[in-house]
Amino acid sequence: xxxxxxxxTGVCECGRDHELRTKLVxxxxxxxxxxxxxxxxxxxxxxRTVIYDTNTYNLPTMTHVRADQEIVLEAQGLHSEKGMIEDxxxxxxxxxxxxxxxxGGTLMDFARYSAYKLGIPxxxxxxxxxxxxxTADICSIIxxxxxxxxxxxxxxxxxxxxxxxxxxxxxxxxxxxQDILAKYVSIADxxxxxxxxxxxxxxxxxxxxxxxxxxxxxxALELAEGKAPDYEAMAYTQMLSGLTMQILSNSRAASxxxxxxxxxxxxxxxxxxxxxxxxxxxxxxxxxxxxRAYHEYAKRxxxxxxxxxxxxxxxxxxxxxxxxxxxxxxxxNDVLKTFDPENIKTHWQEIRDVIATIPTADELIELxxxxxxxxxxxxxxxxxxxxxxxxxxxxAIRNRLTFARMTRLIVK
Numbered sequence: 001x002x003x004x005x006x007x008x009t010g011v012c013e014c015g016r017d018h019e020l021r022t023k024l025v026x027x028x029x030x031x032x033x034x035x036x037x038x039x040x041x042x043x044x045x046x047x048r049t050v051i052y053d054t055n056t057y058n059l060p061t062m063t064h065v066r067a068d069q070e071i072v073l074e075a076q077g078l079h080s081e082k083g084m085i086e087d088x089x090x091x092x093x094x095x096x097x098x099x100x101x102x103x104g105g106t107l108m109d110f111a112r113y114s115a116y117k118l119g120i121p122x123x124x125x126x127x128x129x130x131x132x133x134x135t136a137d138i139c140s141i142i143x144x145x146x147x148x149x150x151x152x153x154x155x156x157x158x159x160x161x162x163x164x165x166x167x168x169x170x171x172x173x174x175x176x177x178q179d180i181l182a183k184y185v186s187i188a189d190x191x192x193x194x195x196x197x198x199x200x201x202x203x204x205x206x207x208x209x210x211x212x213x214x215x216x217x218x219x220a221l222e223l224a225e226g227k228a229p230d231y232e233a234m235a236y237t238q239m240l241s242g243l244t245m246q247i248l249s250n251s252r253a254a255s256x257x258x259x260x261x262x263x264x265x266x267x268x269x270x271x272x273x274x275x276x277x278x279x280x281x282x283x284x285x286x287x288x289x290x291x292r293a294y295h296e297y298a299k300r301x302x303x304x305x306x307x308x309x310x311x312x313x314x315x316x317x318x319x320x321x322x323x324x325x326x327x328x329x330x331x332x333n334d335v336l337k338t339f340d341p342e343n344i345k346t347h348w349q350e351i352r353d354v355i356a357t358i359p360t361a362d363e364l365i366e367l368x369x370x371x372x373x374x375x376x377x378x379x380x381x382x383x384x385x386x387x388x389x390x391x392x393x394x395x396a397i398r399n400r401l402t403f404a405r406m407t408r409l410i411v412k
Contacts, residue, residue: 001027001232003239008247014202018247022135024157027235031161032063032125042157044121046097051088051110053078056103056127061167065100065125069093073107079266080109080141089114098122098156104172105131105279108155112139116153124155128168129235130176131279132212134158135242138251142266145323149255149398154246158239166231173229174373175280180216180237182258182283183209184358185290189256191354193401195347197339208244209253212237224370257404260394261286261380267397269320271383281374285382288368288375289390292361294403297410298352304411305341310334311396319393327396335401341409351403 003025011017024042031038039045050067053075057064071091078084088110099122101111108124115122116139124134133140137154187209194201216237219230244253251259262282265275277285297303311331317324344351359367368375377384386393395405 001236003027003236005243008204008208008243012202012204014200014204016202018204020243020246021137021154021156022158022243022246025135025160025239026158027160027162027232027239029162029166031159032065032164035063035065035159038157038159039123042123044098044123044156047094048098048100049092049096050100050102051107052102053107056107059127059164059167061164062102062127063161063164065102067100069096073110078106080106080139082113082141082143085110085113085141089117096120100125102127104128105133108133109139109141111155112137112152113141121156122153124158126158126160126235126238127164128172128176129160129165129231129238130168130172131179132176132238132241132245132254134160135239136245136251136254137249138245140263144326145267149251160235160239162231162235165235166229170229170372172278173231173234174223174371175278175284176234176238177216177220177223177280177371178284178287178368178373179280180212180234180241181220181364182256182287183213183241183254185258185287185294186252186254186256187213188294188354188358189400189402189404190252192351192403192406195350195354196343196406197335197401199401202248205244205247205253208240208247212241212244220367220371224367252400256290256400257391257395257402258286258290259283260397261289261382263397264394265380265382267323269323269393270318271386271393274381274383277374277380282380284368284373285375285377285380286394288361288364289377289387290404291358291364293391293407294355294358295360297403297407298355303345303348305345305409306411307341308334308336308409316396319389319396330399331396333399335399336405336409338401344406344409355403 005020047068049069051071053073055075057072102125111122139152140149193199245251391404
C-alpha cells in the first residue's frame, strides 16, 4: 500500500491551502529491500545517518539500510526528553544530508527535533504501529519536567516494512489500536469547540481522522473475533491520522482530552508517581475516562453555566507540586475566556448529539477486554484517588478547548 499524499493537499473548501512535507508513505511487506529506490524517488542523497535503539537494531526481522554513520541508542530508559535528544545530536560525526530513524514514537521525536534544528530532511522507518506520530510534524517532548507538544518537522518519507511491524509483540500493536480509537473523543472535542467558540474546523481533515477511526474500529472488531491482525490496514490508519496533524500543524483532530492521561503518566504529578504504560495504553484508559464523564453530562436535558474563573493557584500547587509553575504559565491565557459560557447552554443539544457518537465506557471496556487491552487506572498503576478529579487535573496541563475543560463552566 502506497499512500498518495498529494490527495490531501491544495486549496480546501475550509479556505486554507493544505500542504504536506511528507511526499511518500509506503506500507508494504519487504519495503526496506527497496529503500534506496525510494530515497532516489524522493531526491534524498548524500551523507546518511541512521538512528536505532538497541531493541530495533537487534530485531531478527530487521533489514539494515546503508549508513554513513549509525547511532544505536540504549533503549532502556530512553524517552522523549529535550536533554536526551540534544545529547544524541552531539554524537553526530558531521551534519548529515538526511537522517533515517528506525524505531517507534520516541525515536521519531528524536528525529523530528534533530532534523528541525539542523535544517535537514529525515525519513521514518516505523518498527511498530503503536502510535500515529510517524507522519506528524508535532514533537511531544518533556521540557523542564512538563510535557509539551510543539511543531517541529515531518518526515519527507515514511517506509513501513510490514515484515518488521507484523513481528512486533502484540501488546504494542494493541496500543496502536487504542491510540486510533481515541479519535472518538478527539474528534468530538474538536467539533464541540467549533460549535461553542467558532474555532477553525476543516471537514476534510475531520473526514481523514474519521476514516482512520472507522478502519481501526473494523480491525479491532476482527481482533475481538479472533481473526488475524490486518497490519497493513492498521498501519494505514496510523499514517492517515498523522497526516491530519501535519496539515493542521497541530494535533487537534488526533488528540483531545483523552490524550492527556499519557502526558500525566510521563509528568508524574500527585497520584501518578508510580504510573507507567505505553502511550496508546494510557490514551486508551483516557478514552474510557472521558467517555464515562462525557456521557454522564449528556444525560442532562438542560444545564446551567457559570462565569469563567481562572484556575485556583493553591489547587494547582497542591495537585502538581514542582510542576505547578509550568501549569500556571500554560493557563495564563485560558481558552475558556475566548467565548461566552452561555454558548454551551445555547448549543447543549448539539453538544449532546456529538457526545452520542462516542461509545459508552462499558462498550469500550468490553472491546478492550476482548482484544487484551488495558482499560483501567489500576493497570497503569495510577492512584484511584484521582478518579473524581480526573477531568480537572488532565485538562489543566494543556490549554486546549475540550469538553473536559468546558465542564469548569457547567454548574455541577
